[in-house]
Amino acid sequence: MDRLLKAARTSGSLNLSNRSLRDVPNEVYQSLDAVGKDENWWEAVELQKLILAHNNIESLKEDLRNLPQLTVLNVSHNKLSDLPAAIGELPMLKSLDVSFNSILKIPEEIGSATSLVKFDCSCNRLKELPSSIGRCVELSDLKASKNVIVGLPEDLVNCSKLTKLDVEGNKLTMLSENLIASWTMLTEFNASKNLLSSIPENIGNLSHLIRFDLHQNKISSIPPSIMGCSSLVEFYMGNNSLSSLPTEIGVLSRLGNLDLHSNQLKEYPVEACKLHLSVLDLSNNSLTGLPPEMGNMTTLRKLLLTGNPLRTLRSSLVSGPTPALLKYLRSRLSEGEDSEITTPTKEDVITRAARLSIASKELSLEGLSLSAVPSEVWESGEVIKVDLSRNAIQELPVELSSCISLQILILSRNKIKDWPGAILKSLPNLLCLKLDNNPLRQIPSDGFQAVSRVQVLDLSGTASSLPEHPAFSSMSHLQELYLRRMQLHEVPSDIFNLQQLRILDLSQNSLQSVSVEFQRLTSLSELGLSDNNISVLPPELGLLEPSLQALRLDGNPMRSIRRTILDRGTKAVLNYLKDKIPQ
Template identity: 80%
Template sequence: MDRLLKAARTSGSLNLSNRSLREVPVELYRSLDAVGEGEKWWEAVELQKLILAHNNIESLKEDLRNLPLLTVLNVSHNKLTDLPAAIGQLSMLKLLDVSFNSIVAIPEEIGSATSLVKFDCSSNHVKELPCSLGKCSDLSDLKASNNLITSLPEDLKNCSKLTKLDVEGNKLTALSENFFASWTLLTELNASKNLLSGMPENIGCLSRLIRLDLHQNRILSIPPSIMGCSSLVEFYMGNNALSILPEELGSLSRLGTLDVHSNQLNKYPVGACKLCLSVLDLSNNSLTGLPAELGNMTTLRKLLLTGNPLRTLRSSLVNGPPPALLRYLRSRLSEGEDSEATTPAKEEVVTMAARLSLTSKELSLEGMGLSVVPSEVWESGEIIKVNLSRNSIQELPIELSSCLALQRQR
């Protein structure tokens, strides 16, 4: 331990994770005061990063205030039941992770940690978030999933820089319209597995939203303003109480995945047949038929229809590969409409697949008939896995060498 503390006084970083600690070493709270013989006290630095994850720590002392330059504090996967008020005196703190503990309440003092950018209190026993959290104006990533939260404090609307919010697995009954009016930078919202009965009418304010997950709630309808979510790529609404889908869904030109399984839908809107989807899950609904216009959705790679009383379609079509069903549906269109139902250009399909990789970071271009690797593979800079199998590519471009995160799949 002495060796680690000595190293921390040089680097400003200390990692004591997975050490079966029952309490925080007292020396840690007075890091600089413990400069030992032979150390140059004028070269010692204050602790800035402290990792105590995966231990058996039951409490943090108020002495935490003695670490004023701390920017990262990770005490996840411990046995904490509360947090000290001194957390609010860490004015430089940017990342706080207290997930997977037994914390019942977050202290109001956390609002004084105004530099906070990412806060994770998921998988605890928290019943409410403090109103003071709204004072953390730089907060961009808030994760409070798997708790007992029944409502979000109205003051959270002041966190206008929020880009990611995860409140999955709580007891939320509603989301305020005031939130969406100010959270215009939001790119990911996960409020699945709650008790929501509806969506705010101004959901369309979230024009930068890429991923929206509201599955396993009690939502009755999707407001027409959903068309304002023009950046949406993934939309999950399975296990709700939807009886209809709005025609306005067809305006979501970037949407690649639409999951509405296990609802009460009795038809799929013609307007939504304009979508360039890769995945459409309509399983376990009340569909008796499909619009012929669905046949024009030739970008579909995965179409799930099981669990519907589809009386007008043969089971071999319903359970078979999507292209066969889509061809059949196109054949039911009038001759004029059928002439417009052409297979999308290869470039369009590649572009759509690249959009879908935004959140999964995996890009599948299998069986596309490609002779060269498209530039989308390396231009995003975030893809970690690409599938180029079953193509006619003879050589890999030199640009791939710049993709440090890429794991090539053959």
């Protein structure tokens, strides 16, 4: 403990999670009072971040006031039944997590923690939130799910900066129109699993709302004002008492996921067929038919209809693939209407891809013949996958630099000539990079340092890209490397330093020999050597037999191994080679 406290006095951060603590050590409350003789007291800093999660702590002392510089306090997953009034004497507190405890009441003093931005009190035994929380005007993220809260305090109208609100699994019977009027910045609102009977008439005020979850309530109608929620991407209304949908829902052009399962819908309005949905769940309703216009919803990937008394559709269509059902519905349109069906324009596809990326965290603009990426597609800075393959892009968009969560970047088959080192360096979480089939010029000698954490790299078909001595070893995490059609005459020696490499594809090159150094790649499970000029394999390659599952040799003038052995597959070849190793 002394060592941790000493480190905390230097860093300002103390993590005591998962230590089976029943109490918070007194030293934590007086961290600066315990400066040791071997420490410079003038260099000590006050505690700013305190993590006490996943312990058995039953109470926090009022001595908490001794930590006035605290900005983060996490006491989730403990056994707290209350919070000290001193919580209000932490003027710098920005993040407070008391979730997964047994707290019965939040003290009114919390209203004095006016710097609070994020508050999580979910999974407790709260019957109400204190009205004083309305004084926390900086609050943007409030989680109070899975309690027994019966109503939200009207003072929350002052929290106009709220962007995320989660009150799932409580006993709310209504949402105040006054609150809705003030929460115009909300982007995510989850009030599912409550006792709500209606949606406020002014719900359209939430024009920034992206995700709206009201499933498992007692709501009987959706107000026409829903059309004002113009940013809505996901709308969950399953397990309610809806008997109809407002025609105005059809104007929600960004909506991609609409869940209406387990309601009492008797029809799906024609106007709602204008939506560009990806997923539509209408299962377990009272639908007897579907409008033929639904066939025009060509963006639908999944349409769920089971549990409806559909009389005009064969059961095989209802339970079959969505495209087949949509095709059938289109065939039911009159000839005049059918002629109006058009293939989505490139602009429509781009807009839809941008909209879907908000929820899916994936942006796909594959095969659109783009020479540049429109700036408006970067609606989500949290995308984890971007696919720009099969276009005519020459330079990467600068907006990519802001996608710090990006893990997969696919740039195959474009017209990229220069190694995009600056942008790649700004993507700290990038794990997969595919630059194959681009007219890539030589990569700088230190170019691979920009992608040092990448696990999958494909440079196939970029014959001029590799420097004379490519520094593959700077990518120590590399697990898959694809170098097909690179006009290689020998394997770059640095590859043999990649101890985590599992897949190496060197097919369609001009290799004439296989180095004994391959035996160093002890994690290799696939090795592609097809379509080269290899006639002899070194016996040492057989040492990879425990891990190597696929050795592809077809298309080589192999002379050292009989065809009968080659035809028996990888294991036979490796065992044959291993037997040739001199004893």
